[in-house]
Amino acid sequence: EVRLVESGGDLVQPGGSLRLSCAASGFIFSDSWMTWVRQAPGRGLEWVATINHAGNEIYYLDSVKDRFTISRDNAKNSLYLQMESLRAEDTGLYYCARGFHWFDYWGQGILLTVSS
Amino acid sequence: EIVMTQSPATLSVSPGEGATLSCRASQSINNNLAWYQHKAGQAPRLLIYGASTRATGIPDRFIGSGSGTEFTLAISSLQSEDFAIYYCQHFDGRPPWAFGQGTNVDIK
Numbered sequence: 001e002v003r004l005v006e007s008g009g010d011l012v013q014p015g016g017s018l019r020l021s022c023a024a025s026g027f028i029f030s031d032s033w034m035t036w037v038r039q040a041p042g043r044g045l046e047w048v049a050t051i052n053h054a055g056n057e058i059y060y061l062d063s064v065k066d067r068f069t070i071s072r073d074n075a076k077n078s079l080y081l082q083m084e085s086l087r088a089e090d091t092g093l094y095y096c097a098r099g100f101h102w103f104d105y106w107g108q109g110i111l112l113t114v115s116s
Numbered sequence: 117e118i119v120m121t122q123s124p125a126t127l128s129v130s131p132g133e134g135a136t137l138s139c140r141a142s143q144s145i146n147n148n149l150a151w152y153q154h155k156a157g158q159a160p161r162l163l164i165y166g167a168s169t170r171a172t173g174i175p176d177r178f179i180g181s182g183s184g185t186e187f188t189l190a191i192s193s194l195q196s197e198d199f200a201i202y203y204c205q206h207f208d209g210r211p212p213w214a215f216g217q218g219t220n221v222d223i224k
Contacts (some may be wrong), residue, residue, distance in 0.1 A: 044201075101165070
């Protein structure tokens with residue numbers, strides 16, 4: 001059974017930093033593109049970042065470029081999102097998902113709140 | 117960047133009836149479109165990719181169609197578990213990918 005479990009969500013002050021993690025199981029993680037998608041309160045889904053299986057091809061949403069870093073550790077079957085200079089508009093549920101073009105498995109999401 | 121627009125924002129449907137959801141792209145995306153179902157507190161679920169190919173385990177009452185800029189998700193004979201928010205997402209070319217704002221299918 002495919003499982004994606006996010007962790008690391010928290011309440012952070014504006015300007016702060018946080019790292020989200022996603023633990024993957026039930027599929028060959030090292031063969032898979034992985035993606036982060038977020039959902040602000042009361043809003044729809046928003047693609048954030050995508051990384052290839054080797055970690056050497058990466059794409060970001062413009063509004064997070066230079067502040068967020070997506071990475072992975074294939075030995076640990078884990079995906080990460082390092083977030084710096086956090087803003088109120090980064091608040092939301094962050095989902096880890098498998099895929100590049102479309103996303104066939106998703107985690108339950110983890111909440112990030114950016115507020116003073 | 118490509119913008120995805122869904123209509124209507126809300127669709128009220130009686131159980132057993134059909135529903136038709138629309139998704140429009142701001143420029144041609146060929147058939148590079150996916151549909152997802154999302155219920156509160158749950159992970160989004162992939163329904164359709166490539167505009168019309170059902171994902172594994174998706175019932176045949178979900179039918180995706182369209183190409184270019186106009187796409188449709190038809191749901192025949194809605195079941196109780198089908199009431200949810202539905203999103204379209206393009207994947208034409210290279211990221212950034214964009215989702216539509218969603219259509220909320222609720223019980224009439």
